[in-house]
Amino acid sequence: MPDTVKITLAQMNQSVGDIAGNAARMLAARDRAKGSDLIVFPELQLIGYPPEDLILKPALIERAADELDNLAKATLEDGPAMLVGSAFVLDGELHNGVALLENGKIAAVRLKHELPNYGTFDEVRLFQPGPLPEPIVFKGIVIGVPICEDIWQPDVCRHLADLGAEILICINGSPYEINKDALRIESVAKRRAADTGLPLAYLNRVGGQDELVFDGASFVVNGDGSLAVQMLDWEEQAVTTSWTRTVQGWRCDRGEVHKLAVPPEEVYCAMVVGLRDYVDRNRFPGVVLGLSGGIDSAACAAIAVDALGADRVWCVMLPSRFTSKESLDDAKACARALGCRYTTIPIQPAVAGFDAMLEDSFSDAHVDVTEENLQSRIRGVTLMALSNKFGPMLMTTGNKSEMSVGYATIYGDMAGGYNPLKDAYKLTVFDVCRWRNESKPRFALGPDGRVIPENIIVKPPSAELRPDQKDEDSLPPYEVLDAILLGLIEHEKSVDQLVQDGFDHETVARIERLLHLAEYKRRQAPPGVKLTTRNFGRDRRYPITHAFRSA
Numbered sequence: 001m002p003d004t005v006k007i008t009l010a011q012m013n014q015s016v017g018d019i020a021g022n023a024a025r026m027l028a029a030r031d032r033a034k035g036s037d038l039i040v041f042p043e044l045q046l047i048g049y050p051p052e053d054l055i056l057k058p059a060l061i062e063r064a065a066d067e068l069d070n071l072a073k074a075t076l077e078d079g080p081a082m083l084v085g086s087a088f089v090l091d092g093e094l095h096n097g098v099a100l101l102e103n104g105k106i107a108a109v110r111l112k113h114e115l116p117n118y119g120t121f122d123e124v125r126l127f128q129p130g131p132l133p134e135p136i137v138f139k140g141i142v143i144g145v146p147i148c149e150d151i152w153q154p155d156v157c158r159h160l161a162d163l164g165a166e167i168l169i170c171i172n173g174s175p176y177e178i179n180k181d182a183l184r185i186e187s188v189a190k191r192r193a194a195d196t197g198l199p200l201a202y203l204n205r206v207g208g209q210d211e212l213v214f215d216g217a218s219f220v221v222n223g224d225g226s227l228a229v230q231m232l233d234w235e236e237q238a239v240t241t242s243w244t245r246t247v248q249g250w251r252c253d254r255g256e257v258h259k260l261a262v263p264p265e266e267v268y269c270a271m272v273v274g275l276r277d278y279v280d281r282n283r284f285p286g287v288v289l290g291l292s293g294g295i296d297s298a299a300c301a302a303i304a305v306d307a308l309g310a311d312r313v314w315c316v317m318l319p320s321r322f323t324s325k326e327s328l329d330d331a332k333a334c335a336r337a338l339g340c341r342y343t344t345i346p347i348q349p350a351v352a353g354f355d356a357m358l359e360d361s362f363s364d365a366h367v368d369v370t371e372e373n374l375q376s377r378i379r380g381v382t383l384m385a386l387s388n389k390f391g392p393m394l395m396t397t398g399n400k401s402e403m404s405v406g407y408a409t410i411y412g413d414m415a416g417g418y419n420p421l422k423d424a425y426k427l428t429v430f431d432v433c434r435w436r437n438e439s440k441p442r443f444a445l446g447p448d449g450r451v452i453p454e455n456i457i458v459k460p461p462s463a464e465l466r467p468d469q470k471d472e473d474s475l476p477p478y479e480v481l482d483a484i485l486l487g488l489i490e491h492e493k494s495v496d497q498l499v500q501d502g503f504d505h506e507t508v509a510r511i512e513r514l515l516h517l518a519e520y521k522r523r524q525a526p527p528g529v530k531l532t533t534r535n536f537g538r539d540r541r542y543p544i545t546h547a548f549r550s551a
Contacts, residue, residue, distance in 0.1 A: 001140035002139055002245070004244050005037050005139065005242075006037050006038075006240050006241070006243070007036065007039075007169070007201065007240070007241050007243060008033040008036040008039040008040065008238055008239065008241070009218055009239050009240075010033070010039055010040060011203060011218045011231055011232075011238065011239075012025065012026075012029065012041065012042060012045065012206065012236050013277070014045055014049065016054065016209060017048055017051070017060065019063050019064050019067050020067065022045060022046055022048065023046060023071055026045065026082070029041075029238055030079050030082060031079065033238060033240065034078060034079050034080070035240070036079075036080040036240050037080055037081065037138075038081045038082070039079075039080045040083040040169055041085060042085060042172060042205035043098075043205065044086060044087065044096060044173060045084060045205070046064055046084055046085065047060065047064050047086060049205065049209070050121075050122075050209065050212070051126075052126075053126070055094065056094075056126065061087055061089060064086050064087060065088075068086055071084060071101055072099075072106050073104050075102055075104055076103065081100065081102040081103075081107075082101040083098055083169065084098065084101060085171050086099060094127055094128060095111040095128055096115070097111040100136050100145075102138070107136075108136040110134070110147075111129075111131070111147075112127070112149070112150060113131065113132055113147075113156050114150045114153050114156060115127055116149045116152075119538070120530065120538040120539060121149075132156060133146070133159070133160065134163055135160055135164060141167060143165065143169055144157065144161070144167070145169050146168060146170045147172075148171065148172040148174060151168075151170050151189065151200070151202075154191075154192070154195055158195060161197070166250050167199055167201070168193075168199065169201045169203070170200060170202050170203065171203050172202065172205070174205075174214065175212040175214055176266075176270050176530070176531070177532065177533055178531055178532060178533075179262075179263065181217055184202065184217075185202075185219060185221070185227070189221050190221055193224075194225055196223070198223050198249070199220065199221065199222045199223050199243075199249075199250055199251060201220045202221075204217060204218050206234065206236055206273075207273060207277050208273050208276065209277070210278065211529065211530045211537060211538055212538075213270045213273050213277075213529055213530065215233045215266070216234060216236075216237070217232070218231040218237075219231060220241055220252045220255075223248070227257060228251075228253065228254055228255060229241055229252060229254075229255040229256065229257065230256070233258075234266075234443065235442075235443055239256070241253070242255075264428065264431040264434075265435055267431075267432055267531055268303070269441050270531055271424070271432075271529050272306045272307045272441055272443075273307070274528075275307045275308075275395075276308060279393055280308075284417075286311075286314065286391075287304050287308065287313055287392050287393050287394070288315075288316060288383060288390075288392040288394055289314075289316070289395040290315075290316055290317075290383055290397065290413070291315035291316060291317055291331045291334065291335060291342070292327060292397075293317070293324075293328065293331040293334075294327070294461060294462070295433060295456050295457060295461065296421060297315075297397040298433065298452045298453075298456050299432060299436075299452070300397040301313065301335065301338055302436050302446065302451050302452060303420050304340075304395060304420075305445065305446040305447075305451075306436075306441060306444035306445055307444075308445065310339040310445075310446065310447075312392075313340040314340065314386070314392055315334075315335045315338075315340055315342050316343045316344075316383060317331045317332070317345070318345050318379045318382060318383075319344065320348060320375050320465075321351075322465060322466060322467060322469070326455070326459070330453050330455055330456050333453045334452060337447070337450065337452070337453070338446060338451050345382060347378045350381075351374065351375060351378060354374050354378070372409075372465035375412075375465050376413050376463075377411050379413065380409075380412045380414075380415035381415075383415070393416070393417040394415065394416035394417055395416055395419065395420070396413065396415065396419040397413070397419065397421060398421065398422070398525075399422075399424050399425060399426050400421070400423050400424055400426075400485070401426040401478060403518070403521070404489065404514075404518065405485075405518060406517060406518030407475060408521065408525075410521050414524070418526050418528060422528020422529065422535070423531040423535040423536070425482045426478040426481070426482060427479065430457065433452045433456075433457055437449075437450040437454075476507055476511070481511065483503070484507070484508055485511065485515070487501065488508075488511065488512055488515055489540065490532060490533060495512055495549075495550045495551035496551075505551070513549065516546070516548075516549070519542050520544045
């Protein structure tokens, strides 16, 4: 039996359903890993994760099986063996699993035992759980291959250790959430290492898939809990790890330990990566967005330029008679700093046309929010016309605070294809803008330096749909609103519990009422990057119609 082994951890992006493309990229990674004994790929790398109900198509499963056979045959050529995540049909049941490909054949298959069925996960809907898995033997080394959720509970790793496993290699499709790195390493991986006394290699995918984004940040911990390797977050990377057999068992040699991003940097990175992969995979030539001179649209413009490059971002100012010169100047300065295309299209002619068209019908009614919403809807129609005519995807720019309480116009500023701020509270938007003015992601395509004018950050937020309008005319200060929403949404607190936390009863009851009333709007909102533990849509699935109030 060998006393050393080299294992390459291939932290890769993937494209759901592009089985041939995913396979080709794995083979290219294998070619670059010559000299390694084994190369490992993330969960369901061949099919893409999460496949959702696409996995129920028999034709997809058949194609994946054929491609896995081709990958196995490729291991006859010089290079490492492969651990490949895919879907498998055994005894008529569909499983999430991993295959060892070696010497031209599928040498072993192991199935995922723990199927997550909470938050973003619906695996019980799609797969059958496998039995407690046995280790596989590779070059005389006994390796346990738990799959993602299998290490979040103790049973699988203990079972593998009891059966003689010497190394644990866990493949993952673990979506990003704020501050999740510490949870994975400290609360899960190190605990499993302590439980078993075994080293654990944790390999995660990277990249965006609709609302989900995966941060990579793969790592290796040794049996004593020490961190041997920490890979990059937010970027593809293949790292060849060196392992040595000692009297205490196998140990991963010390490698590079990269520093991981923390909020607000990691939040900004998530939004950039999520938008980039959504736009590129859906083959849009770029994006168009309304640049109002406010902080939300400025943040989205910066995210878009960093994700796609300035030449693929089109910012459009759509002033009405209520738009201030300050906003006009701020929007133009922001677009100039980012280096992207900037166009001004006044909406007053359309507003006047609607006023004339509706004059008789509205003659006995007072001016109210209806006229404000018309302005937003005119802007939405205008931006969609540019999208239809020239092809860029329309981005929406509303934040989670606004979407929570319905401070958005359906078929107006909610019209569009994707929203990177959908799960970002207003105060988070301020944080990421301040951070971006001082730094930028290492993979960003935008310019260095300050890209969001300081006046956009410091001035009071306003929709500018009536004279001298401010957000705080209709909403509590965002410091109060966001804290209440965090309690109602992320922690499912009642009105009384939040009052006990020090908030005003009338204010909390009103915010809870607005939160429930706006559910129908959120159902019609575009997708956006998941950042928190309770994003609207995948994590938090409330009925539109219900009568419950906690007050």
